[in-house]
Amino acid sequence: MSQMKSAGKAVPHEIAYGYVIYQLIASFLGAFAIAIFIEHFVHVDWHGILATQESLWKLLVVPVQHFAFGKIEYLTGQKFETFWRDYLTVGAVALLSFARATLAYDMTPRGSRILRWGELLLDLVSHILLWPIAFLRAFLGVFEKDPEHAPYILMLTLTPLIYLAIFFAVNVWLT
Numbered sequence: 001m002s003q004m005k006s007a008g009k010a011v012p013h014e015i016a017y018g019y020v021i022y023q024l025i026a027s028f029l030g031a032f033a034i035a036i037f038i039e040h041f042v043h044v045d046w047h048g049i050l051a052t053q054e055s056l057w058k059l060l061v062v063p064v065q066h067f068a069f070g071k072i073e074y075l076t077g078q079k080f081e082t083f084w085r086d087y088l089t090v091g092a093v094a095l096l097s098f099a100r101a102t103l104a105y106d107m108t109p110r111g112s113r114i115l116r117w118g119e120l121l122l123d124l125v126s127h128i129l130l131w132p133i134a135f136l137r138a139f140l141g142v143f144e145k146d147p148e149h150a151p152y153i154l155m156l157t158l159t160p161l162i163y164l165a166i167f168f169a170v171n172v173w174l175t
Helices: 002-008 017-038 048-075 080-104 111-130 131-145 150-174
Strands: none
Touching: 017 048, 017 080, 017 150, 048 080, 048 150, 080 111, 080 131
8 A cells, every 4th residue: 555655646856857957047047137237347348149138138127127117116115226136036036046946856744834934035135135144145055955955956957157257167168
């Protein structure tokens, strides 16, 4: 009987190619979100396909960003400058990046619902508002939570930063 139950369950860590493609696209967009934010400090003259990516970003993402922040501005009465819109967009990408890694290896805490909601609230605040610290926290804390899968979780979480380095290297190469 127990064999029948286990035979009907899907193996949770099977490769799902759709999920892998989603991860790659999300990491790519995350890297470009960080690159757009960095442009507030350093002008980047994008070349080749990266210039096309910047145009696509402005065509597809910026209107969504304006819509989302427009709703928040309407509800709160606060005005978000472009710098803060880009900063908070990177924070949302950081949150989704860590959530991708968490869901991939089921690191959700077991136990009290209050503690789970508290951790969720802390993740929201730290990843969206304090995303530079959140990347560091993810890097240091993952070995404590799940040492077996830590390298994979770090790879999923930090992939946008790896792509960002690749973007800048390719852009320099194209000049």
